[in-house]
Amino acid sequence: MPKPELKLVGVETQTSAVSLKGFQAWFGETCVVQDMxxxxxxxxxxxxxxxxxxxxxTLLRGLNRINEDISGYAMKGQVLIQDSCAKDGFKDITELRAKVGMVFQRPCVFPCSIKDNVLFGVKNKRLSKLERAALVEESLKSAALWKEVAHRLDSPASTLSLGQQQRLCIARTLAVKPDILLLDEPTASVDPTSARALETLIKNLKDDYTIIMVTHDIRQTRRIADNVLFLCDGQVIEMGSTDHMFSKTAKPKTKTYLSEEFCDC
Ligand SMILES: Nc1ncnc2c1ncn2[C@@H]1O[C@H](COP(=O)(O)OP(=O)(O)OP(=O)(O)O)[C@@H](O)[C@H]1O
Ligand SMILES: [Mg+2]
Known part of the structure; x- marks a missing residue:
């Protein structure tokens, strides 16, 4: 019998950015995401x-099909991005990834200037010099990096601090104008001050973007999440509003994980 759909607990009905229908993921023979x-x-x-x-x-990377570059990976079920199937609802994978941008745990800047990093995803677009300059400024401002780099846009991106590099990666993703931002532990490799700056940035972006973010930091989750999805052993244990998950849940596993950061399943 098919599983009932998992709706968010403790929130009004909201428009979906992403729907998973029976999503499963394997590496070789091992099923690592089970029937979501x-x-x-x-x-x-x-x-x-x-x-x-x-x-x-694996779940996060399944949303823009980055896992499919890994040998041995297989998936079943459906991923819908704003009602379009991620597999065949887009012209090609570039169109999907333009809609669903991703930032990784370690900042991955390209060996070129700050400006060219921002423009990397639009280099095949016909934009005038003025349009390019405006896009660089707008994206860096949205990523809260403009003030720090406006005077050195032609410097190598590798000369930025790690926290700045992570914001540059966010600017590069925003320049493509995605609707959905996937962030995989975006603050894990930066110092606490940069992590807080990134949290502020994420909070400022959330009205304009759907942000889906993996984090190990429970206090950070409490500070910035609107909704929480708790996974264990490839399965959803519970999903709900932050208030529900931290204060109202009746599920012992959720209570234990969110208070003690421990799960015994
Ligand atoms: N390329 C791969 N080949 C084989 N197995 C993999 C691969 N990538 C991930 N896995 C396995 O899939 C399972 C889920 O991994 P995943 O990276 O999604 O976990 P995670 O929750 O993100 O963990 P972490 O918090 O440590 O980043 C793990 O058992 C992992 O070993
Ligand atoms: Mg991970």
Missing amino acids: TLELPANGVTCIVGPSGSGKS
């Missing part, structure tokens, strides 16, 4: 939490 049917709301921040190896990154 759920909807992630548009706008706001959904934090995906759970122990190491629980399938958070």
